[in-house]
Amino acid sequence: MTQPPHDEPTASSPEELREQVEQTREELGQTVEALAAKTDVRARAQEKAAEVRQQAVIKAGELKAKAAETTSRLQDKLPDPVKDKAAQAAGQARAKAVQAGHLLQEKAPEPVRQRAAQGAQAARDNRTLLLAAAAGAALVWLACRRTKG
Template identity: 75%
Template sequence: MTQPPHDEPTAQSPEELREQVEQTRHELGETVEALAAKTDVKTRAKQKAADVKQRVGAKAGELKAKAADATAQVQDKLPDPVKDKASQAAGLARTKAARAGHLLQDKAPEPLRHKAAQTARLARDNRTALLAAAAGVVAVLWLVGRRRKG
């Protein structure tokens, strides 16, 4: 027989020996599971991708909130005539876009119609960012117009 390690007490009875064997099996099972998890590259890659996706989603939410705040600040600072002009321009753009959309649906090939529908969905999904960009353009145009008059 082999000698037991010096740091582990020897079993005094068959029952103690069974408990030690069971404990050793349990520890060995946990070790094997840990090693198997480390070697499962596919699962680890999926977990990493899920983590990255979650972080990107959180960052996108933060950026949308910042864009909404920036839009509100810009809109608060704009004079009413500029706001009215921007509103009219947006209404006109929507009308023209609707007309173009109907024309596109009637005459465009299917791949182009599909791409246009994707772009429209993307614009709807990112409305806040688009509005912030439009407000920024309007503010810049307003400032340029003021400097030329002055």
């Protein structure tokens, strides 16, 4: 038989020996579970993907808040005629989008319609970001227009 390791005391009774065996079994079971978890590549990949998704959601929220703040600051700085033109352009863009949506529903095949619906939902979900981008584009356009004239 093998001798016990030098750092482990030998059991003095059968009951102690049973306890040592049970403790060793538990430790071995925990070790096997830890090794199995490390080798389960699919589960680890799913955990990492969930972590990355959560980080993306947090970052998107931060960016959305920052875009809303920037849009608000930019809109406050715009003169009233520019605000009116931006509102008018936004209204015209909405009307064109609705018109294009109706045309798309009439003429497009089903997979294209589904993709368009997904895109529209994404636009609705990120309305603030889109408005900030539109305001930024309007400011760039106005700045370019002023430098030309």
